[in-house]
Amino acid sequence: MTDQQHLDLRHDEVEAGTTTGLASPSVDVTESRQNSLWSDAWGELKRNPLFWIGAVLCLLFVLMAIVPQLFARGADPRACDLANSKALPSADHWFGYDVQGCDYLANVAYGARNSLIIGVFAVVVVLVLGVVVGAIAGYFGGVTDGVLSRIADIFYALPLILGALVLLRVGPATDIPIINSRGPGAVALALALFGWMTAMRLVRSQVIAVKSSDYVAAARAMGASHRRILVRHILPNAVAPVLVYTTITIGVLIAAEATLTFLGVGLQRPAISWGLQIATGQDSIRSAPHLVLFPSLVLTLTVMAFIMMGDALRDALDPRQRA
């Protein structure tokens, strides 16, 4: 294929992306076409090694969060013996012992649960906020859009970590439920509250792109309500980009949770969390570097799993970016 043909093809795909494929109206009308997008994507995904690495890592991580016993090699994270304090990794205890003399492998394995709960809960709230606000702003436009977009701008101007840091610091002294709990719920809500804007912008732009299509006009002519048009005819177009965004964001939020906990405003003792392990390990980074390295390694692999899957999904779902 010559370069020109290649460019033409890309051009066609861009055109197609706004009218067919990504933008198929609703499931019941054009089922075959909807299927072709997703089955094309699956065919593409199957051949991508990055996707498989990410998927396997993800599966391991989820399994670790649900049944950490499988990974702890029979050790109890809370059964500690000070005599073992900071003992280095050995054949029996792969990750060594922490400062309190607890088996570190068990502690790191049990830490996955809080990370997963916070990552998933935060991303769900981000999606709800992002989809609702983004859909309303994009669909109604005008003053509604102006006000909602400015509000998103305001939150966007505050760095995620900074906003969540302030909220979590003052949170326990307030009487707002969940926020004052010092638990996973508070961390997840704080992250979502300062992290919903990108999802909102994504959904808003998707809605604007298709709201003037013929099929939306047809639905309106048939007397469909705003709600029905949005939910049945417009929002299904946003599923693909939102799915990609969600996958990557779970990883980003898990990293942010560890950071907040490290900074002392996230999860508190006696919770088991990678952020807490890194924070405690920091004090003995010279004598026992494994205390920082192991939770860091598992945290990084987890974040990487979600980012790799998201990248692979984007390549599969968006033919425009394929070279």
Add this chain to the structure above:
Amino acid sequence: MGRYVARRLLLTIPVLLGASFLIFGMVYALPGDPIRALAGDRPVSPAVVEVLRERFHLNDPLWVQYWEYLKALFRGDLGTDFRGRPVLDTIERTLPVTVKLALVAIVFEAVIGLVAGVFAGIRRNGFFDNLVLVSTTLIVSIPILVLAFVAQLLFGLKLGWFPIAGTREGLYSYLLPGLVLAAGSLAYVARLTRTSVAENLRADYVRTARAKGLPNRTVIVRHTLRNSLIPVVTFIGADIGTLLGGAIVTETVFNLPGIGREVFDSVRAQEGAVVVGIVTLMVFIFIFFNLVVDVLYAVLDPRIRYD
């Protein structure tokens, strides 16, 4: 263009006010008595408390307090911390550290990111391209917190190349934290440059340049690179806000006395005036550079016209 800039400047006002009010609300709406905190263990008479509450507008509703804060802000008065030091002095003391750190990070980001991206983009799907793709995926996935510790452990403790904390060795002590802070954006710059270069290499004007018989070097440097740089330059400008957020973690781990660590310490100590002052400054910097980038976009790319 002038009208566009004016309109954008007007639009930044509600965002700036909104963001600072958001932080102000979170910091001051909390229960707890700042006067008691101010007095510490010493007993204070109710009359003194009343006078102080009146002076700091603590009896007024939140929006009145915010209005008083704004009025003082326009006089250049950001208030004082609990020890009576003006917040402005704290910012003057800590801001240069963060500016230096951010500059070092931007240099790393631009130089390494651009070079890696250009070479990857020229030989797409070659060995170097795949190396860049894999390593950027890796770097993006490593939380900045983890990266900071690994860098400290490896380059500071094991190899002893760089100091792991403080600013005693001048600009040299900024190199390691600067690299850590830049890492995520660096990977992004490399990818952006790669895509942009690869795309422009297929453009018609590049084929024309080749057809004219220009040497490969000229085609790449003069024709491809210039156009490929537009999105990269704008990304780097818009990224300054992200760097400020990352500075909170980097400066804390590397013990650099910049605004990032200062704001973190102040949040922990509930030094409301310092938190609000620094966050407002950060938001201002973020909005300012975003505006600069949008204007720059039109200057660099004549196809973009805002009016």
